[in-house]
Every structure is written in C-alpha cells, then in structure tokens.
Amino acid sequence: MELLDLYLALFVSFFKIGLFGFGGGYAMLPLIQHEIVDTHQWITINEFTDIVAISQTTPGPIAFNSATYIGYSAVTEMGFTSGYGILGSAISTLAVSLPSLILMTLVTAFFFRLKNNPWIQSALSILKPAIIGLIASAALILITPYNFIDYKSWIIFGVVLIASLKKIDPILLIFLSGVIGLVLY
Amino acid sequence: MKQYWEIFLVFFKIGAFTFGGGYAMIPLIRNEVVDKKGWLEDEEFMDMLAIAQSIPGPIALNTALFVGSKRLGFKGSLFSGAGVILPSFIVILLIALVFTQFKDNPVVERIFKGIRPAVVALIVSPLFSLGKSAGVKWKNLWIPIVVALAVWQLNISPMYIVLTAIFLGITHFIYLKKRVNK
Structure with a gap:
C-alpha cells in the first residue's frame, strides 16, 4: 500500500505542476522545487540541480524530464525494484501532461480567441512579469554552497552567462563546463 | 490510421x-x-x-x-x-x-562540479530577453522582484503566486472597466 500511496502522491504533485506551470520551461522550476524538494523531499536540492543539468542537455521540456526522473528515483529510493520505478516515471509524466491535454481540448473545442479575449489578457497582464520573477527565483534557489563551491565556480558562472548571452549553444557550454570541472577539481 | x-x-x-x-x-x-x-x-x-x-x-x-x-x-x-x-x-x-x-563516482562528481554553476548561468541568461517580451519596464519591475524574493526567501509556493497574479490582473481590469463606465 505504501507503493500505491507514493504513486498517488507523485500523480497529485505532478498534476499540480502541470496545472500551475505557466510560462513553461525555467518558469516551472521553482514550482517543481517547491513540490518535490520542500514538500515531499523525494530528492535534495543538490540532486535537483543535477536533474536540471541533465535536462539542459537532453531533448524535451524540463517539466517532462524532471517528472520522468523523479518518478523513477522516488520509487527506487524507497527500496522498490526498477520495474516499479518505470511505472512511477510513466505516472508522473502522464500527470504533468494531463492539465495541458484537458485545457487544450477545451480551447480547441470552443476555439476561444484567447489572443484577443480581454479577460485572458488582463489575467496575463500581471502573470507575465510574475513569471519572469519565478525564473529569477529558480536561479536564486540554486545559488547554494553545493553548486558554488569556490571562486572558480563563480568564474564558470560568469563566462557561461556571457557566452550564453552571445547565443552560444547551451549544450556546448554544459559540455565545456564539464571538461573544465574535470580539469580544475 | x-x-x-x-x-x-x-x-x-x-x-x-x-x-x-x-x-x-x-x-x-x-x-x-x-x-x-x-x-x-x-x-x-x-x-x-x-x-x-x-x-x-x-x-x-x-x-x-x-x-x-x-x-x-x-x-x-x-x-x-x-x-x-x-x-x-x-x-x-x-x-x-x-x-x-x-x-557518486568521483569522476562524475568532478564533471558536475564544473557543470553546476553553468546550469544557473543558463537559467539567468534568457531573463533579459524574456523580460522584454513579457512587457517588464521600470514601472512594473517591482512585480518580478517581489515574486523572486517571495519564492526565494519566504518559500512561498509558486502556485499561490500564479493565483494571486491572475486575481490581481482581473481585479485591475474590472476596476478600469468600472471607471470607464462612470
């Protein structure tokens, strides 16, 4: 029964993440962090950083990537075999996608002209700048002693930030940072 | 099919x-x-x-x-x-x-020590261009700042941030509409 409870908790958490994940991508990170790291403690903030790193180098939205990874690791960490872990992955990934499926079906069924609807536009007027704040908080939350061990970490941060603003491919930057880590540490 | x-x-x-x-x-x-x-x-x-x-x-x-x-x-x-x-x-x-x-492999750990600060830099970097397209100006710059501090320091769930932002946006709209009607 412990397993069923865990599956249910994963489903509810990732459904919430899908439902309140406005802005997609990095804007969803603080919500994922809040549910998964703070509330349920399925993973630590350190593991969370590594999942974000993996997400930045693999295809697909971060929300799917974290659902798939956490669904697996939360179940196997509790001592269940990897077969149950894979089911946990599937449940979490489905749960994070479900709100979009429901909302998109409604949107296309009624073909709301959301773009010009004044109610939707007014709801978005404060939500849009708030989403920028959510992305900023994702970065602030990840500035931890584990992620920034010394001054060299800050140099890597600065160089990657400038390179990324100059539109250099993020996957290449992650790869190079990994090589630098291997050389420096 | x-x-x-x-x-x-x-x-x-x-x-x-x-x-x-x-x-x-x-x-x-x-x-x-x-x-x-x-x-x-x-x-x-x-x-x-x-x-x-x-x-x-x-x-x-x-x-x-x-x-x-x-x-x-x-x-x-x-x-x-x-x-x-x-x-x-x-x-x-x-x-x-x-x-x-x-x-927990030491080589993997060293690689990740280099990657982790880069991860944070990649989150920061789109903020400027996204901020511009989201209509962030000096006048409403307080919104992202308050949100970031609330989530980061006060540990408020982003869920409540989203709900509050939608509520305030719609309230503001109703207020403007009433004023126009008067």
Missing part, C-alpha cells in the same frame, strides 16, 4: 530534437508544421503560439496538442502528445537507470 501515425512521427521528431525545450524549439515546430506539412497557416501558427503560452504546461506539449486536436480531433491530440513526450521519456528513463548508479 496512417494520418495518426504521421502526426505522431512529426511530433516524435520535434520531441527528439528540441534540446532545452521552451522557446528554442519554436522555429523547428514552425518549419515542420507550417512549411513542410502545411497543417497550419502562418497566422494560425502565431495565434496558436499565443494560446500555447497563455495556458499552463510546456509550450512544446501545448503546441503538439493543439495541432493534433485541430487536425484529427481528440484522438489526434493523443497521438501528437504521445509523440512529443516519448523521446524525452525514453532518454531520461535510461539516464535515471544509469545515473542513479554512477552519481
């Missing part, structure tokens, strides 16, 4: 090649859906993007669901949705199976 698998394959391809997700994949989707397949007109694509960004969830998924549903109904959206989700599901599952064994 052939049409369903076609839409599945197109979105499988999009799902497999959209690294990082989000805004990076919009040109790729446009190329497939508008230029190659002609499933949407250019203007429809722009409207669809506005909708995909107005509702919660990853933009890639919302786009896939919209195109699938518009072309082949609800069942079509199931195929396009599955297509866009599956590549990352398979890749991450393989990584989860392997990485959980290797994460």
Whole structure:
C-alpha cells in the first residue's frame, strides 16, 4: 500500500505542476522545487540541480524530464525494484501532461480567441512579469554552497552567462563546463 | 490510421530534437508544421503560439496538442502528445537507470562540479530577453522582484503566486472597466 500511496502522491504533485506551470520551461522550476524538494523531499536540492543539468542537455521540456526522473528515483529510493520505478516515471509524466491535454481540448473545442479575449489578457497582464520573477527565483534557489563551491565556480558562472548571452549553444557550454570541472577539481 | 501515425512521427521528431525545450524549439515546430506539412497557416501558427503560452504546461506539449486536436480531433491530440513526450521519456528513463548508479563516482562528481554553476548561468541568461517580451519596464519591475524574493526567501509556493497574479490582473481590469463606465 505504501507503493500505491507514493504513486498517488507523485500523480497529485505532478498534476499540480502541470496545472500551475505557466510560462513553461525555467518558469516551472521553482514550482517543481517547491513540490518535490520542500514538500515531499523525494530528492535534495543538490540532486535537483543535477536533474536540471541533465535536462539542459537532453531533448524535451524540463517539466517532462524532471517528472520522468523523479518518478523513477522516488520509487527506487524507497527500496522498490526498477520495474516499479518505470511505472512511477510513466505516472508522473502522464500527470504533468494531463492539465495541458484537458485545457487544450477545451480551447480547441470552443476555439476561444484567447489572443484577443480581454479577460485572458488582463489575467496575463500581471502573470507575465510574475513569471519572469519565478525564473529569477529558480536561479536564486540554486545559488547554494553545493553548486558554488569556490571562486572558480563563480568564474564558470560568469563566462557561461556571457557566452550564453552571445547565443552560444547551451549544450556546448554544459559540455565545456564539464571538461573544465574535470580539469580544475 | 496512417494520418495518426504521421502526426505522431512529426511530433516524435520535434520531441527528439528540441534540446532545452521552451522557446528554442519554436522555429523547428514552425518549419515542420507550417512549411513542410502545411497543417497550419502562418497566422494560425502565431495565434496558436499565443494560446500555447497563455495556458499552463510546456509550450512544446501545448503546441503538439493543439495541432493534433485541430487536425484529427481528440484522438489526434493523443497521438501528437504521445509523440512529443516519448523521446524525452525514453532518454531520461535510461539516464535515471544509469545515473542513479554512477552519481557518486568521483569522476562524475568532478564533471558536475564544473557543470553546476553553468546550469544557473543558463537559467539567468534568457531573463533579459524574456523580460522584454513579457512587457517588464521600470514601472512594473517591482512585480518580478517581489515574486523572486517571495519564492526565494519566504518559500512561498509558486502556485499561490500564479493565483494571486491572475486575481490581481482581473481585479485591475474590472476596476478600469468600472471607471470607464462612470
């Protein structure tokens, strides 16, 4: 029964993440962090950083990537075999996608002209700048002693930030940072 | 049935090649859906993007669901949705199976020591351009600052931030409407 409870908790958490994940991508990170790291403690903030790193180098939205990874690791960490872990992955990934499926079906069924609807536009007027704040908080939350061990970490941060603003491919930057880590540490 | 698998394959391809997700994949989707397949007109694509960004969830998924549903109904959206989700599901599952064994390996640890600050830099870097397109100006700069501090320092759930922002936006609209009517 412990397993069923865990599956249910994963489903509810990732459904919430899908439902309140406005802005997609990095804007969803603080919500994922809040549910998964703070509330349920399925993973630590350190593991969370590594999942974000993996997400930045693999295809697909971060929300799917974290659902798939956490669904697996939360179940196997509790001592269940990897077969149950894979089911946990599937449940979490489905749960994070479900709100979009429901909302998109409604949107296309009624073909709301959301773009010009004044109610939707007014709801978005404060939500849009708030989403920028959510992305900023994702970065602030990840500035931890584990992620920034010394001054060299800050140099890597600065160089990657400038390179990324100059539109250099993020996957290449992650790869190079990994090589630098291997050389420096 | 052939049409369903076609839409599945197109979105499988999009799902497999959209690294990082989000805004990076919009040109790729446009190329497939508008230029190659002609499933949407250019203007429809722009409207669809506005909708995909107005509702919660990853933009890639919302786009896939919209195109699938518009072309082949609800069942079509199931195929396009599955297509866009599956590549990352398979890749991450393989990584989860392997990485959980290797994460304490000293070489992997050294690599990740270099990667972790880069991860944070990659989150910071789109803030400026996204801020501009979200209409952040000096006048409303306080909104993202208050939100970031509330989530970071006070540990407030982003769920409440989203609900509050929607509530305030609509309240402001009603207030303006009443004032105009008077």
